[in-house]
Amino acid sequence: MSKPFDMELFLAGVLTGSHATRRRHVRQAKIIQAEIAERWQRETPWSWQRKHLAWFIKHRLVRSSEASRYYYLLTVRLLARRLEKSWVFDV
Template identity: 80%
Template sequence: MSKSFDMELFLAGVLTGSHATRQRHLRQAKLIQTEIAKRWQRETPWAWQRKHVAWFLEHRMSQRSEAARYYYLLTIRLLARRLETSWIFNL
């Protein structure tokens, strides 16, 4: 029996800002995790590659407003900081 991945615990070390900002990042990170898990069967951020996150930005965020894409990009930067990777994305 395996436990589900705890995104809040994963991001705890890099989350800063107000309560609302932290909750937004957690909500967005969980959505990113869900979408990548559905498409690529990669349950945890440790298993993600840059192409998985790029797919999310290109295909799942393409119809969103520029402001929404920007906020998701900020969340992805937090994920990259936590993973200690150097993912760079341009919107």
């Protein structure tokens, strides 16, 4: 039996800022993880490619406000930093 992936532990090394900011990043990262897992059956960020995060930004945030897209973009950049990738994303 395998444990569910712990997104908070995954991001712990790169999270900075206030408690509320850290909570928001973890919450948004879990949402991103769930959407990617549903669409591509990729359960952990270690198996993600740039296209998975780009898909999330382009297709899942289409009806979101500008502010929401911006905050999700910050979380996506944080995920890329944690994965040690030099991926660049535009909103």
